[in-house]
Amino acid sequence: MAQRIDVKDLNVYYGSFKAVEDVSMSIEPRTVTAFIGPSGCGKSTFLRTLNRMHEVIAGGRVEGTVALNGRDLYSKDIDPVAVRRTVGMVFQRPNPFPTMSIFDNVAAGLRLNGVKTKAVLAEAVERSLKGANLWNEVKDRLDKPGAGLSGGQQQRLCIARAIAVEPQVLLMDEPCSALDPISTLAIEDLIDEIKQQYTIVIVTHNMQQAARVSDRTAFFNLAATGKPGRLIEMGDTAKIFSNPTEKATEDYISGRFG
């Protein structure tokens, strides 16, 4: 189910502005990879290129290749919509669909992709909510609006919604930055559980979080404001946090940055 991602010589542009330059990396299946780095270094932008979400913003385009199990996501015969079905995403702020109940929120991805059989939907909703550690909290009120949950529950609902369509890879863009520490802990435990089945990439500003949840860490940086972001160093999380190769990584991690 989980698949590997190989990025080669990737440049990301918004119009004529080069946001990310020359990134090559491999993301292993069934691992958690964390992207860290200062604001504006392009880690979120880079994350969005992994499921072609950056194209939603006008002028977004890339050079280079992103291969999912050897298939280039950017080759001409690939439909970006199909890419996003394979590579799911969880966003910074919880964004359940406000018109829908808890059940409908989780079922949305399947329904909008044409699944109509009630039994299949009910089974997928239960499995996804259990997978997102939310089932026990909401099983008695599946028909209540999803927006009525607490922030942490909403974010887990969004994770359930994302895994309901059974993606190969799950991208998470600062999934805990709008949550309190207890909800953050719940999400981190969840990440630890679901990494058995998915390839997970997480962007975070929280260094402790990166150290806690990830197996591998990539550090992004930019030379100056207005310059494109670059991948500085990538390696096993333990090594990046204890004995990084690059001086810039060490400075950033130890707080001596800037």
Next chain:
Amino acid sequence: MSTVTSSTEPSAVPSVGGGLSGLSRGRSVTNSIMTVVVYAAFLLALVPLAWILWTVLSRGYGLLMDQNWWLTSQRGITPRRVGGGAYHAILGTLVQAAVCALIAVPIAVFTAIYLVEYGRGKLARAVSFMVDILTGIPSIVAALFIYAVWVTTFGFQRVGFAVSLALVMLMIPVVVRSTEEMLKLVPNELREASYALGVPKWKTIARIVIPTALSGIITGVLLGLARVMGETAPLLILGPYSASINTSLVDGPMAALPTMIKDNFGQALQPATDRLWASALTLILLVLLLNGAGRVVARFSAVR
């Protein structure tokens, strides 16, 4: 801070973040004056509204109590005679407005969807500019335009459908603008969440964006409808009055409430004058009803 709080004397000049002092005289006077001004302005604005409502209500409600008012037409009733009803005019107004909405709403909603979801660059700017121009077109100009097309160019009669067409021109910009505002209020995060599930753009708009904005869109449509129902210029140019019931939009003159009011105006005979006020009250009630419906829809389908 601790040294300041120990002094009981309120300081003459209140310092920022310093000691506490009572509300200064100058400020309490200004506050009273402004309160009076604000309330006076509000009451002043209320005077004409209350006046109109009272006048129309007190002079018009008598006839509305009679069920014949709602069930019969003015066929064969001279200004001198008491009796008859407004059924023909109510029917005409409702049918013309309904057909107008049927044509205008799809065009306007799709235009708004284009402007918010797809429109980039020159074409979108041009469309938006055209909608602005359409907003500013006086209703009589819209009516004359339809007259030039419908009557002069195609040689058709002045019928109810022509009135509806003129109303379409007036309703489209109102609904485009209100729908546009509602679609813009839908947070981008919802669109992204949908895209990230592998949902195509058109489906995202149809199943996520429109339902989220639906109550606002419906409210805008109902308010736009309420607005065009009272339009008189298109009726004067395109919709000659008839005292009889006519259910056809394409054959013969069709009555409407504004033209019924005008027909009874200047007759200097009590039965006609009574009918004038009663039809004015009927029109106001219809518009109020639509406004109320708009609010109810907004309340009950609002996104929680």
